[in-house]
Amino acid sequence: MKAWSIEKPGSREVLKQIDVDKPEPQTGELLIKVKAAGINRTDTLTRQNAALKKPYPILGVEVSGVVDSNQSTDSKLNAGTRVCGLVNHGGYGEYVVMRADRAMILPDELSFKEGAAIPEVFLTAYQTIYWLGELKNEEKILIHAAGSGVGTAAIQLAKQLSQATIFATAGKPEKQEMARKLGASVTINYKEESFDERINDVTKGTGVDVILDFVGASYWPMNLASCAADARWVLIGMLGGSEVERVSLSELMRKRIALKGTLLTPRSDEYKASLSREFMQIAMPLFKEKKLQPIIHTVLPFEKLPEAHRIMENDENIGKIIIKMNQ
Amino acid sequence: MKAWSIEKPGSREVLKQIDVDKPEPQTGELLIKVKAAGINRTDTLTRQNAALKKPYPILGVEVSGVVDSNQSTDSKLNAGTRVCGLVNHGGYGEYVVMRADRAMILPDELSFKEGAAIPEVFLTAYQTIYWLGELKNEEKILIHAAGSGVGTAAIQLAKQLSQATIFATAGKPEKQEMARKLGASVTINYKEESFDERINDVTKGTGVDVILDFVGASYWPMNLASCAADARWVLIGMLGGSEVERVSLSELMRKRIALKGTLLTPRSDEYKASLSREFMQIAMPLFKEKKLQPIIHTVLPFEKLPEAHRIMENDENIGKIIIKMNQ
Structure with missing residues (x-):
């Protein structure tokens, strides 16, 4: 599959498209076919982190997509379910593994672009x-x-x-x-x-x-x-x-x-799971009613990821920058 | 009744014994015949507070004693009940008014000296x-x-x-x-x-x-x-x-x-009431079992109040300084 990683830690020029095997979900996890991914400041910070060692990760911490394989016991998340949520890394790829207890079911009223603009x-x-x-x-x-x-x-x-x-x-x-x-x-x-x-x-x-x-x-x-x-x-x-x-x-x-x-990214898996569950119950219904709306600045194709990082680093956006997969 | 107030704001020398009418409890309040009162840093700070205007208050924020008159609807606090608790001021007097929702019943196993050493x-x-x-x-x-x-x-x-x-x-x-x-x-x-x-x-x-x-x-x-x-x-x-x-x-x-x-003294009446109730339920039983004990440095007679302030201001005490009423 295609994914974005880095050549070495540094500025936007180090971003590098790679071709790798699909990740394999373990017990309690989902394999997601990614439809859209959100860009976050934590991604640009990770990209620049001089302490990173090889093999460099696939960047990206939030996605929307369709469950491809469900290795959890939660039958509401079986293959074909539309979901969005946080991942620890790997969001900028055609497939990503997500803990099932962190997946939020994406209501039909919301597009994948919108779904990728919600979690983080x-x-x-x-x-x-x-x-x-x-x-x-x-x-x-x-x-x-x-x-x-x-x-x-x-x-x-x-x-x-x-x-x-x-x-x-x-x-x-x-x-x-x-x-x-x-x-x-x-x-x-x-x-x-x-x-x-x-x-x-x-x-x-x-x-x-x-x-x-x-x-x-x-x-x-x-x-x-x-x-x-x-x-x-x-x-x-x-x-x-x-x-x-x-x-x-x-x-x-x-x-x-x-x-x-506080910081969200370094929180424990349990914390993120519990936060995602509460949010899905209390706030997700308001997206269906259009009382809440993801604010999207721009949507770019997967290949334009460096441009997405440029916009974020130049602070040009009001709301989210999203990259869209062609699949 | 006898009580301790101040001549004017200042050092220990301004402490002054006065003779005043008993306070009158309003609806929801108790009149307490004071048996012992605790000394607190807030008392010495109030004594020195140059912003205080006449009439100067009777100092003291915690007492133990016996209910003399119950103007609340709580029948567990009728006249004769041994209690301890926080008061907003007036603790250094023979009688003091206390909000009933802040009174904690003093178990028989504890003396009045011990009771006055608990609340604050x-x-x-x-x-x-x-x-x-x-x-x-x-x-x-x-x-x-x-x-x-x-x-x-x-x-x-x-x-x-x-x-x-x-x-x-x-x-x-x-x-x-x-x-x-x-x-x-x-x-x-x-x-x-x-x-x-x-x-x-x-x-x-x-x-x-x-x-x-x-x-x-x-x-x-x-x-x-x-x-x-x-x-x-x-x-x-x-x-x-x-x-x-x-x-x-x-x-x-x-x-x-x-x-x-945080500071306890300026908290609202509701806050102190709710804190006193929870403490009475959860911690008071452990005093009966001697698992918790009030730590008392010294007990002085009512007349020796200036000496009590001196000990506190010189930081000589480990645990509480208590003044005891002769009644």
Whole structure:
């Protein structure tokens, strides 16, 4: 089968199409005939990881497709079933092995392109908002990077599942527009105004209950100032650097803030299985009703993978970049 | 009735015995004839709080005593019932008003002195270990300030309720000895060795699941180095300062640490009620069986309150300082 791996760790030029045997599913696993795969930042980071040793992996951590062979005891996942979900690697190939307890059945109303745009961003958003952020009905949430994949998923989930009041930051007017369309109450262009001052104004000084923070160091003082008492501040990215110069613990204590660092990719298999199951039950039905929608920036053919990496690394996309298999 | 208030905010000399009317319980409250009251750091901080305005309060936030009048619908708390619990202020008086939903029935096996030594430290320890730290059976916990009131309570709870492996730090051999007696597996004199290196040795580099941190800034790098993946790090004091220089968010994310700031005193009435109820059900029976014990440093008569504040401010105590009423 055809797949994308790397020549050696490095920039986009190292991406290399290879021809390899189909992977073999073990007990508890599915072999999936891949129809579409999502591009993620973890893929570009893996590609550059100088610590990687040969044999280099097939990249890609999320796919949609059709079950080709079911080696699990779950009869709902027999051959022919349309599914989507996370894989540990190997998503950029014609076939991939997926743990059955992580597969989400793809409703007929959704295309394969849409299915490949759901797992990573929606599961990450769901995990951070609910498992870590513990967002309750009608609470206030601040979502940074509102135009990103996780940002657009988070706005929709917070709106549809919790009727939250959503503050969203983005650096471009079209991203603000998208955030409003998806359910944000207040959108803030961080290049033009201080988001903490705006939040302070709108909430009359009470602040937000949950923050999804992809930015880290450069937003630290403003995020701290935006927190309500008992706020949950979830740290899922460091686009603005990782070293904070001065941290005041007394503010964290006074406001009783819970600051939670997280990453989805290195979580255990059990964690991902349990997250996928809960998401499939609670959120998947809302995709059928079109209350939730995967946001897709562009769909490229399998052969154009380097171009997909280029778009992600240049930050040109609002929503997901998808590669489509010709099979 | 007699009570202790202050002349004006300031050092121990401002403490002043006054003669005032008994307080009047409202609906949902108890009037308690106080038998003993515990001394807490929040009392000495309130005493010094320059922002306090007249009329100055009667100090004291925890008592044991006998119900004198029950204005609640809870018939288990009728006049004559022995109770202990938290009050918002007024503990250093012959009578005090307590919300009924916060009163814990004092088993006959425990004296009033012992009852007054339980609420603040054991509820704080319980809240931080279980509600915030989410300690699970047989996990590893690091407890700093092992000789303090909350420290001695925390060691006992973690041992008796969760069979935890307990690492305890203290600056004096007699405090280490006490920590071992109460259930600590490893005690570390922080003046003689780096606790993070010792923890790293003993856990073979895996670290601890929960940290109770009373120290803050000066322990930051060592606490961070002591955290296991998915650790809960509960910040409940700043004895070592509140300003941390250079915080690495990438470590918090990589280890998926939850850092939670907390304080018990400013929590809502509902929070304290719910915490008191859960503690009474789960932990109070273990005091009857002598599996848990209040640790008392000294008991002084009501008139010696300034001496009680002196001992606390000079950090001379291992365990609680109690004042006893002559009634």
